[in-house]
Amino acid sequence: MNMKVSGKVWFILSMIVVVMLNGCSKNENASSFTGQQTGKIPEASVVSTEPVTIRMFQSSTAITDEHFNSFFVEPVKKKYPNITLELVRGSNAKATEMVTAGEFPDFIFTGIGSIDFYKSLNLPIDLNPMIQKRNFNIGDFNPRIIDQFKVYSDHGELYAIPFLDNYSALWYNRDIFDRYGMAYPKDNMTWDDAIALAKQLSAKSSGEVTTLCPGAFNQFNTVLSLPVVDPKTNKAILETDKWKMLIDKFTAVHQIPGNACKGATPEAADFKAGKVAMAAINGGLMSELEELQKQGSMINWDMASYPTFAEAPGLRRRMDVTLLMLSSTSKHPEQVFQIMEAVSSREEQIKRTRLGRMTAFKDPALQKDFAADVKVAAGRNIQSIFKTQASAVPPFTKYNGPANSALDAAVNEVLKGTDMNSALRTANEKANQEIARMITSGQ
Numbered sequence: 001m002n003m004k005v006s007g008k009v010w011f012i013l014s015m016i017v018v019v020m021l022n023g024c025s026k027n028e029n030a031s032s033f034t035g036q037q038t039g040k041i042p043e044a045s046v047v048s049t050e051p052v053t054i055r056m057f058q059s060s061t062a063i064t065d066e067h068f069n070s071f072f073v074e075p076v077k078k079k080y081p082n083i084t085l086e087l088v089r090g091s092n093a094k095a096t097e098m099v100t101a102g103e104f105p106d107f108i109f110t111g112i113g114s115i116d117f118y119k120s121l122n123l124p125i126d127l128n129p130m131i132q133k134r135n136f137n138i139g140d141f142n143p144r145i146i147d148q149f150k151v152y153s154d155h156g157e158l159y160a161i162p163f164l165d166n167y168s169a170l171w172y173n174r175d176i177f178d179r180y181g182m183a184y185p186k187d188n189m190t191w192d193d194a195i196a197l198a199k200q201l202s203a204k205s206s207g208e209v210t211t212l213c214p215g216a217f218n219q220f221n222t223v224l225s226l227p228v229v230d231p232k233t234n235k236a237i238l239e240t241d242k243w244k245m246l247i248d249k250f251t252a253v254h255q256i257p258g259n260a261c262k263g264a265t266p267e268a269a270d271f272k273a274g275k276v277a278m279a280a281i282n283g284g285l286m287s288e289l290e291e292l293q294k295q296g297s298m299i300n301w302d303m304a305s306y307p308t309f310a311e312a313p314g315l316r317r318r319m320d321v322t323l324l325m326l327s328s329t330s331k332h333p334e335q336v337f338q339i340m341e342a343v344s345s346r347e348e349q350i351k352r353t354r355l356g357r358m359t360a361f362k363d364p365a366l367q368k369d370f371a372a373d374v375k376v377a378a379g380r381n382i383q384s385i386f387k388t389q390a391s392a393v394p395p396f397t398k399y400n401g402p403a404n405s406a407l408d409a410a411v412n413e414v415l416k417g418t419d420m421n422s423a424l425r426t427a428n429e430k431a432n433q434e435i436a437r438m439i440t441s442g443q
Contacts, residue, residue, distance in 0.1 A: 047334040053084045054335055055105035057098075059091050060114050061322045062284070071352060072343060079342045083335055092117055099123065099329070106330035107339070112321045112393065115152040115159055124325040126157035130337050140344075142362045148319050148393045160323035161340045162360030164352065167283045167385040168219075168317045170194065170307055174300040176277040180204040185278060187305040187384050191249050194278065194307040198256050201277055207258035213267040213279040214253045215317075217411045218404065220280070221246045222318035223309055227395040228403035228431075234439065236403045236431035238410070239424045242311065247411055247420055249309075254415055274299045280306060282320060283385070286356045286374065293376045302380050305387040316388040321360060358385070398443075402434035 056072065063071070068087050076083050088105050090098070092114075098104040099121050108118060118124050131138050138146065138158075145162050152159060172185050182201055185194065198212035205211075214220045224246065230237050254261060261267055261276075271279045272292055292298050306316035324343075326336050342348070349359045349366060356371035367386050371377035394400075410427035414420050 047338060049082050051082050051084070052332055052335055053086060054107070054330075054332060054339060055086045055088050056107055056109050057088045057090055057095065057105040057327070058109045059089075059095060061109065061111045063087075063109065064287075071348070072339070075342045075345070075348050076339050080335070080338050083339065085339070095121065095123075102329075104327055104329045106332060107327055107336045108325040109163070110323065110325070112148065112160075112319055112323060115149070115323075115325070116396065116398070118325060119152065119159070123327050123329065124159040125328045125333075126153075126159065127161065127326060127337075128156070128158050130326070130333070131158070134337060134341070136337075136341060136344075140346075140362065141360050144390075144392075145319065145321055145360055148321070149323070151393055151396055160325045161344060162321055163324050163343065164322040165358040165360045165390070166320035166322070167358050167390070168280060168306045168320075169283070169303045169385050170278055170305065171271060171281055171285060171301060171303050172278045173271070173274060173276065174302055175274070176209060177201070184302065185304040187381070187387050189304065189307050191253075191307045191309060195249070195252055195256070198253070198259070198278065202257045202259070205258065209258055209277055210260045210270065210275055211256055211258065211277045212253055213259070213261035213271070213276055214250060215267065215280050216263050217247075217250055218408060219282075219317055220250055222394060223312050223315050223391050225312075225318065225392045225394045227397075228407060229395075229397045229399045229435070231395065231397050234397070234399055234435055236406065236428045236435065238403065238407055238428045238431065239421075243407075243424065244420060245311070247414055247424075250411065251414055251420075271301075272299065280317075282317070283356075283358060286371070286377065289376050290356075290374065298376065303384055304381060305384040308388060312391060314388055315391040317391065318393050319390040399435045399438060402438070403431040406431040406434075 056068075058068075065087070068085075072087075073085050076085055086105075095104065095118070104123065108123065110118070115124065130136070138161075141162050142165065145165065146158070149158055149160050149162075150156065170185055170189070174184065177184050180201060182197075182204065185197060189197075194212055201209060201211045221243075224242055226240070226242055226246075227237060229235065253259065262270070267276060267279050268281050268285055268288065270276045271281065271285070272288060289298070289301065308315060324340055326333055326340075330336055346361075349361050350369070353359045353366045354369050354371070354373040356374040356377060358370070359366050367383070370385070371382050406427035409430075410423040413423045
């Protein structure tokens with residue numbers, strides 16, 4: 001009898017142990033990230049609600065204190081009251097210093113062109129595991145933007161979440177066109193159309209007006225997304241027919257009588273001062289015009305769609321996306337991602353859209369209310385910005401830097417009168433010399 005009871009006890013105990021082991025196994029799997037192994041999205045982990053301060057590093061892309069508070073502090077505090085946000089303004093040099101000192105902030109607010117720089121500091125981490133872990137709907141964003149982010153990955157990593165898209169347009173001064181009895185610029189013009197219009201205005205004004213400013217060449221040339229280095233050979237490729245066409249068009253703009261264009265930043269300043277008839281400038285100008293209106297010195301402006309090339313119909317300048325990256329130095333990655341979730345909500349996308357900031361969401365329904373709450377935009381041809389789409393980021397190699405520098409130098413020489421073929425040949429040679437030096441030194 002005792003043996004039978006003992007046997008039953010041992011059987012029951014053994015079953016309890018099996019159940020406990022199975023339970024432990026399941027809990028371990030649930031608490032670890034196994035999405036790539038099982039193909040299922042794991043459950044979101046419980047994030048600490050203890051008070052925490054998260055720092056955002058801002059560089060290369062501007063944000064005012066007012067917009068930092070409106071676009072970050074307020075929505076984060078509303079959803080996660082335990083999180084306090086601090087803004088750290090910086091530069092590439094400051095980022096390097098802070099990494100060296102072990103003091104770099106938790107996440108980064110910057111532009112798409114800076115991803116490679118931060119990669120060189122080993123700062124951005126792959127967000128794919130966090131996206132899957134927290135069931136974040138990355139599919140809400142424009143897939144072209146996500147694809148462009150992945151240009152900077154080696155094995156499909158996603159180093160950033162889009163914050164804002166940007167746009168470029170042909171901004172113009174109505175008063176200048178009215179003064180000379182000329183029709184305003186129209187949507188869907190090509191650069192040839194814009195140049196022809198500028199020449200007519202120049203003739204009517206006897207060369208006394210800066211008629212058309214194209215921005216810096218490194219902005220103007222991105223429409224065709226041309227490579228500057230062959231990734232297979234690591235050789236500069238600057239002497240192609242398409243590069244020559246772009247330089248020829250850029251030079252033609254600058255040779256219009258009376259044109260005194262000085263590059264992107266001075267051109268925007270001159271446009272706001274009423275000195276430029278037409279200027280191809282990105283969407284940041286809207287904020288500057290808002291400030292101008294507050295100061296009571298508004299110009300009579302409007303806009304048309306960005307001029308296009310026959311070789312790339314419907315395309316404007318390359319993507320100029322503002323993004324957020326999680327820093328590998330952060331001790332609070334889960335809370336940083338909570339911030340990314342909060343500022344990416346549809347509610348926040350609508351708020352920023354109505355304030356004249358282009359959403360990175362793919363939903364076209366958001367376009368109709370673009371800049372609806374911006375007084376300075378009332379009565380303007382705002383919807384023109386949606387008649388073109390951003391061109392792709394030019395192909396990237398780690399040797400693009402010296403090639404781009406040599407190309408810019410060549411364009412400056414051509415503007416001074418140097419033969420274009422000669423200038424490009426010299427640029428190609430200089431770029432290849434620097435690339436060879438980098439390869440030899442292991443850079």
